[in-house]
Amino acid sequence: MKITINGKEHQFNGDPQMPLLWFLRDELNMKGTKYGCGMALCGACTVHINGEATRSCVLPMSATDGMTITTIEGLDDTDSHPLQISWAEENVPQCGYCQSGQIMQAASLLAKNPSPTDLEIDQNMSGNICRCGTYPRIRKAIKKAAGSNS
């Protein structure tokens, strides 16, 4: 089985039922993608599969064959995606644990909808839990990045 992660091709011959999250974290030691619930309920494990925000904690490796995957480590070559910049400017993170997933979810939103409304932001981000309560700043950072895009 072959998958491309952040532009690099990887082979996988293990348990096809193992979710992508554990291939990233345990086998590739890419720890930017987080475990939060294991049931696609919290969004901490969000990555892009062929550009779509996807919960890697429930996506079996068997479903990733031939897919192109982007993680937080590969979102931008110089870690300066407009969202990474606006996230820093708005001082969004507190503990930071959910933030990779939040940024990846937001990046897929902006890729499809360059200027989302408040309602669209809430609807799109509702699967990503933050227990520190950074939600108001997440909204601001997304809007700021959207502004810089347009």
Next chain:
Amino acid sequence: MSQDTLSRRSFLKATASTGGLSLAVTLLPGKHVFAAQDNSSTPETLTPSVFIDVAVDGTVNITCHRSEMGQQVRTAIAQIIADELDADWQRINVIQATGDKKYGDQNTDGSRSIRRNIDRLQIAGATAALMLRQAAAKGWGISADDCVCDQHTVRDQNSGKKIDFAAIVPVAATLPVPEPETVTPKARSAWKFVGKGVASIDLPAVVKGATVYGQDVQLDNMLVAVIVRPPVLYTTPVSVDDSKAKQVPGVKHIITMPALTEPPLFKPLGGVAVLATHTWAAMQGAKALVIEWSKNEHSQYQFETEKAALIASAQAGGEIIRKKGDAPATIAAADDIIEATYFAPLLAQAPMEPPAATANVVGDKAEIWACTQHPQSARSNVAGILGIPEENVTVNVTLLGGGFGRKSKPDYSNEAALLSQQVNQPVKLIWRREDDIQHGYYHSVSAQHIKAVQDSSGKTLAWQHCTAFPSISSTFAKGVTTPSAGELRLGFTDNPFAIENMQLEKGEAVSHVRIGWLRSVCNIFHAFAIHSFADELAAKAQQDSKAYLLSLIGPGRIIDLASEGAEYDNYGDPIEKFPVDTSRLINVIERVCKLANWDERKKQKRFLGLAAHRSFLSYVATIVEVEVDDDGSWRIPATYISIDAGTIVNTEHVKAQCEGGAIYGLSCALGQISAQDGAITQSNFHNYQVARIQHAPQDITVDIVDSEAPAAGVGEPPTPPFIPALTNAIFAATGVRIRTLPLPSQIKR
């Protein structure tokens, strides 16, 4: 570091390893005493608490002894020291301390990192600064009094010449350490970093996913462990069929954990551990175990039965813990008694990162990597459970993916250590989300009953309040059935109302689960009941909620709780330094009402609720606005917060804590942990509700009181007033009084 390095006369000197200037300093909380380690005394009383190391390249290495869980304490500590040195922010490096008594208290809870450390950190920074000035002065043949620190240099104020820290470190390192009495921290007016909104030092790493949490630790030859714990406290496996688990590729060991004995403390809960070469295999192995569990008296625990018992206990009244006048007699003589019962369920802290600890036990030595709020407790616990000396245990502190009190408990480090000892290999023990929700140290369930009477003008004449909840002490001792003074002082004993007849009582309550701390602890349910009932009294008197609340609080004054027979430890800080001052409470109420345009908005038929609460020595007033649709669904367009936390180190992070603390409060109103046959019903975020982005207030406006009062708590105080402000707003909008949590998703009128 040798003992000699830490001795009183020579605790600042060049170290062989760095060739730099090392400074270890301690100040006991609230005292301006320089108490460096002295060989003649015990380590418990003489521990340097902060370590500044100015390297030969001029880098100021600052050791942060408090755990980082989103409050940006690593940044705050650096700000305080940078100011004393007038350091270049780019030449500061923050190192995370291991768990060690030499730092003084490291338990990162109770909102005390700043209030218990700001003075000693300032002295530490000022001492380093003085020595650098002395070194420069020596080289120039002038007095140190003529020299100042100026942007990572020392400058001669007369000639204007400057020398970089790097160039004078070797000389500074040879100087005797000045006596602390000779060291004066900078004047407030000279602060460049403290009191400003400095961005977090960890921010760049967070946004690129490069930070390391407890769950992220990876060692060579490491196994990953998952434990299937008993569904009911103190039960044990009667039979274990591990045949299927053993067949999971990657599973290496299946180990029965020691059974839990009373009281729980921080001991492993028991159960069966599966150790595997990687996480997925450990999880699959755990899932494949077939275990039959024993039963005990806790297996009879039904949430609804216990809820009824707790409510009956609160309504029956209990032992008096504070008394003024004669509330029972005043109430008995009245025709019209106002009374209400409030209930709030068990809650789980549910940090985004479930607990995790990695242990490597080799012979009689152990190294731990954990997302812990309390590394010293992890150290002493691991030493205890392994039966090895504490000095043989190293506890490395990773970043914490949230803590909220859950990670103050070192139980998971204990589990990891036992397993590593057993298999002679490094073991990362992870808690799955289900483990976190079902086997936690829960925020206590509570019932409260309040009775009051008013005179014909609506003035409250008597207030009688009984609180009943299983005590955190039940986690630490057998047979505890009433709350401790330390829990009652969390927003109950220190009721700020000026009512002539007041009686506060505590009821009985038995626990069937482990009870623990959760952000702001008992303040959450006490503020809920007190401020809901204050609003009920306002409604009864047909008066404006704000005006009535202010009349309940009465004049600005210092409350003398001791005179009313109350035992009150003031969060462990001196009452003279941090009195219970209602003028500060009134001030934040006035400010938040101004911020929210209270009178104007009410005229516009917008629905606001207000609550104000002192906790962790800070004062917070919160106004929540709600909108309720015809079908009863509701949302929060705006929230306003005014906080007086005394001296502030980082305005931006205080603001963030207010925003996050409010949303954490919202989650506390949405979630519920319950049990059936002794086992927790909820298991993950589908049935344990927490606030999501669409629930969060659309806007949160924070007002920070500019104060020179001693620094007080920030991490917890914004949480307690949120729930009553919200439920009072719901009452304003609908006439429905919420007395039982969790909140419904739709308000039925």
